[in-house]
Amino acid sequence: MSPWRLAWRRLRVNRAAVAGGVLAGLIALATIAAPLLAPADPLAQPDPVGLQNLPPGAGHLLGTDGFSRDVLSRTLYGARVSLAVGLLAALLAVLVGGGVGFAAGLSRPAVDRLLMRGVDVALALPRVFLLLAVFALWEGVPLAAVILLIAGTGWFESSRLVRAHVRSLRDSDFVAAARALGAGRAGVARHLLPHVGATLIVCATLDIGNIILLEAGLSYLGLGVQPPTPTWGNMILEGKDLLFAAPWIALAPGLALLFTVVAFNLLGDGLRDALDPRRAR
């Protein structure tokens, strides 16, 4: 049986991971199907005076916000920004990080050292501070730029992991064997790729949650995707001022965030244990 099949088997019997995967899948589905599921237009303000701050009830399952908008609908649509940023930025980050790590791991020592020193310095940069500065200085950053910036400042860790993995594999017997059979650098790389793939998948999955939290945090500070487009972060920001009067406005998107991040983290933990069973406990 191939290692991937074995990993799949181990993943399937891991209840927490399955729960995380199912939850993440449901959240993704609900996000795609938001127009079908949402009871109202997330931007519609039917009666900003008469229908504002309604508590959860029959008409509005999660209540309405200060502008009489339906909180459930906004929460559903708000997932779009979170998931788009989380999934795409995580993917981009591991691709870049994996590429750099892979290159460093296979390069000459001088190149490797240069790359990794750079990564060391980059890892020590206060990432959030820089993102905050960029987002605040260039107001109204478009979604694509948000994704690119988060990915561009988030690939250092995975490059280190991949490099370490490549290094450890490079000294292993099967690579020596491939070399002995005349494999060049490209040939060795082809042998290593499937192994490193596992590391990358785990990295990416565990990163999704962190990136979603990061985006939400910036959004909560009023940065990134701007209102009226709902994001979980800016919804919580708007709910903050009404926290004591209408707590549901801030609670609903917060719980959505919590469940989403928990789901991806459970899935990531499960993948890690399944793909690297020695680490599973």
Added chain:
Amino acid sequence: MLGFLARRLALAALTVLAVVTITFALVHLAPGEPMLGNAERMRADSATIARQRARFGLDRPIATQFAFYLANLARGELGESFVRHRPVALVLGEALPNTLLLGAVALAASFLLGVAIGSVQAARRGTWVDGVLSIGSLACYSTPSFWLGLVLLLVFGQQLGWLPVAGMTDPAAPEHVGPLGRALDVLRHLLLPAATLALVNAGAIARFERGALVDALGAEFVRTARAKGLSPAAVLVKHAGRSALAPVLTLAGLSVPALLTGSVLVESVFGWPGMGRVTYEAIFARDYNVVTAAAMIAGILVALGSLLADLAVARADPRQRPDA
């Protein structure tokens, strides 16, 4: 040991320089005009603005400005805040201790809490206690700190009314409370923001501690300790715990950036007068000098965190002492 320290300090200095350079470039290249104090801005004509720009040297090429900035920095000069018209050192000097207080308390609390939770989990691994705590620490770790802050505010500040909802001191406090009373007042205000930061960070530390402990419990020297007749608690704390300490200390040191990030958000939730708020306002006001200096301080704190972690690890694990 000295060589190691020198290398680490050199790397830290390089990093801080990189932070300063990047931030300087960012703020100066970004669109927007520094608001040279709101009052002037309102009735400023172009001549006034030009005069102000000239006063702060903003009319010169950016490379020149940067050279001046570095030269000043080398003399320990951080410049003046455009908005507050006060030395940056004073502006940040007021905010930094507040952030350090919040961060240090949160770091210490999260470390103790995380290690305790992780230890209980490792001792009871596979039981329902382990399961519940696993979910709990994962939830803490997956919670947005600013939202957790709001929830705690709602519950303990408003619903129960036990703790103050904002600020660092009670402005209505009588003058005669004395130093102890003032300290208690700060402590009451500190409790919620520190708990918010600590809970989130403790989740990460607990997850890590559990893993490190379970690894250590499988080690042969733990079997030796059991064979000596030590109690399970002594085996867990003294043998497994000691050897799991080094990786967890590293994690604690590396969580400084996360705490700084968290403090920006949490300070805004609780109105805590720290670096996060000052920086945030300074960025929006294009207060170049404050932003750059704040970035530098953040860079120094991060470097310091990882350096302290390394030193602590060297203490905890004799094999990792540079001179060993």
Added chain:
Amino acid sequence: MTGSATPATPATPPGREARVPLLELRDLRVTFPVAGGVARAVDGLDLLVEAGETVGLVGESGCGKSVTALAILRLVGPDGHIAHGSSVRLEGRDLLALPGKEMRAVRGNHVALVFQEPLSALNPVLRIGAQIAEAVRAHESVTRATARWRAIEMLTMVGLPEAERRARQYPHQLSGGMRQRVMIAMALVCRPKLLIADEPTTALDVTIQAEILELLAELQRKLGMAVLLITHNLGLVAETTQRVAVMYGGQIVEEAATEALFARAAHPYTEGLLAAVPRLDEPRERLRVIPGQVPPATSWPAGCRFHPRCPYAWERCRTEAPPLLEAAPGHRARCWLVEEPARRTRADAPPGEKP
């Protein structure tokens, strides 16, 4: 399975029946859950150790000898399970029935263990003096200073030079031989009645091996404890033990006084082991090996567990598991050859001999 139902009791030296032995294992069974079943690592083991004597427990890796050592101190957990019906008696006291606290009072105090690999068996982050003193304080209410003094005294006794300075060092700062001396000091600091040494010299250089064995023998003379020496090396056993038990497939397959065993092995497995020992006195053209490997503990073969590797095996061996049979007074073997010695002559080649 029938092996454990044997009427034969473990060998007791003649004239000592009335006394309670120091250590008595009866029908010890230890299982581990593994992927695809249950590994019966120790499967019906009987063994006696008298006070002050040195017994060798010999077998290939995977035969269950280390698990036996751990099971005596109930250290096979959390995965291992000592089956119901097993009995481990120390001076008549059933260790398996002791509450945890009393069991801990036995570990390191009455029965101590020395492990194979001292580098991983010592805690890397604690000073060696502290690790030894800790053993003292676990069992005796003495002050820190006294425990420390005892540790240094013990380090001196095991021949560690500059014991006082060494006590402040960490394991990685010592050589392999010194580390094993530390392990021995730690094991003996509470003057146990029984020392279980699990491959104590395997991880060491050959020259150091002899030193450590000599040290063990000398300490045994001084302190008067019994030693259960676990090894795969029959040569080691010949020099240091009075009795030998040979283990195969989780069971004892032969047990005898050391001299008797070396003079006339009754079990074909022991014969094979003996043939595999390099001998200086009897130059041979080539060392023999026992063909095949120890079968996995999840599926012991039916009948005699050794029969797939045995050169003499016949039909009976494949179907009927032999009990421990008395080959001579005090000499038992789990082999049908004891009952049908004629079968041995049919194949004159000991195991492993090339035809």
